[in-house]
Amino acid sequence: MVQENRKKYILKALNEREFISVNEFVGQFSVSPMTIRRDLSELEDKGFLIRKYGGAVKSEAVGNMFSFNSRVEKNREQKEKICRTASGFVEDGDIIFVDCGSTLFRLSRYIIKKNRLKVITNSLPVVSELINYSNIKVTFIGGDIVSDRKAAYGSTAEKLIGEYHADKAFIGIDGISVNNGLSSYDEKEARITLRMAGNADKVFLLCDSSKIEKDSFYRFAPVSLIDVLITEQEVDSKIISNYKEKNITIITK
Template sequence: MDSETRKKYILQQLDAHEKVSLTTLAKKFNVSEMTIRRDFNVLETRGMLVRKYGGAIKTEAIENLFSFNKRMETNAAQKKSICEAALAHIEDGDIIFIDCGTTLFRLAALVKNKRIRVITNSLPVISELMYSPTIKLTIIGGDIDADRQASYGAVTERVIKEFAADKAFVGADGISLSRGLSSFDEKEAMVTKTMMEQSREVYLLCDSSKIERDSYFRLAPITAVDYLITDAFNDTALAKSYQDTGLKIITGQP
């Protein structure tokens, strides 16, 4: 089992049991305890666990990473205002990508009556839109991440490259002037990046808690985004610095 698969299993176990044993993991994967310690080190650097004697314990970040339903309730009012602002930029006849994630799922509920084509890798978005009489829905296949409820991988990226969309509505785990867009998950990030590359306009939907926040995997520069739609941007000097890159900032009304 490769390192990334091991680390994903460790996070799943932490989410379920709140702590994991170094010895138990080494035996399960038939690797040395030193190998598991290295996995712990990487995950601790990402903020996903805290190392303790003989194992590790979960951090709050895992709650946000693995539970779609729990994440739906995080910053719910902000996500609602963001998606309502995004809706104003979707016109009948548009071909759009909708990325995975809880904010983008809220957007799907708002576009049900639009006459548009939606291309998505998100299982919740598919479920939300599949019976809409006005939506033309295209499902992007690939490997399935049950926790993120989305497809990913080489097949997913290759299929996305066959499309040319008017707009991509995407998410990220962080955006900053120094690193641009970043993500907790490199596989998910590559899908998002490919959607952005295949679109005429890119809309990043993220709440204000993610502004000037970095995750470990760099996804794209700020210049790859046309519009940032967020719930608030109260630091006017910082907002000006973002706008100086060419980014247009839209704030929703809570």
């Protein structure tokens, strides 16, 4: 059986049962455990399931009021990839800011294995993803809740961020260009992002390649605000060197 059919079969099996094991498919398809593990890993990246020791369970996507509507989300795979890359920069014991937004939200699932992590965020989806993991301390930036963003904003929120300092900040934007810096579609959001970046030692910008060298309408900071730009695919080498000049590293995997 070919790879595609195998994956379809796996998903079908998962619809009928709560848990599927690696070994059952090893028998059924006559392939090695490694192959099944790879299949499951890819399906996990796409958000179809969650791997567990020995197999996998259904993706819990439903039921969490604070989670984004993932089925219809665009660029989902790219976001997953960016976040997976970004999670490599999170170390045990870190204190990190996590900005709000649909990209940053996906970072949560890649950091739940870290130890003694402290996460400071204004995003409700991030909180609800992390709340059940005792190895992670979550601090929520309070303020006025904006329902369509599912996050806290406003002067209180901004002021509160100033009371914390983090090792790393993971932020999102709507556009970035060497000449015009970081830009956002929403001013209140930009102010939160700016504060988080300002109170962290190292700043990681997570954005998909479509936003690079594009500007959104509210420009709020020079590119020097960030240290690392993480995106999902190779970028023009000319662009890379432009950012390099500003001491910004672009990372794609």
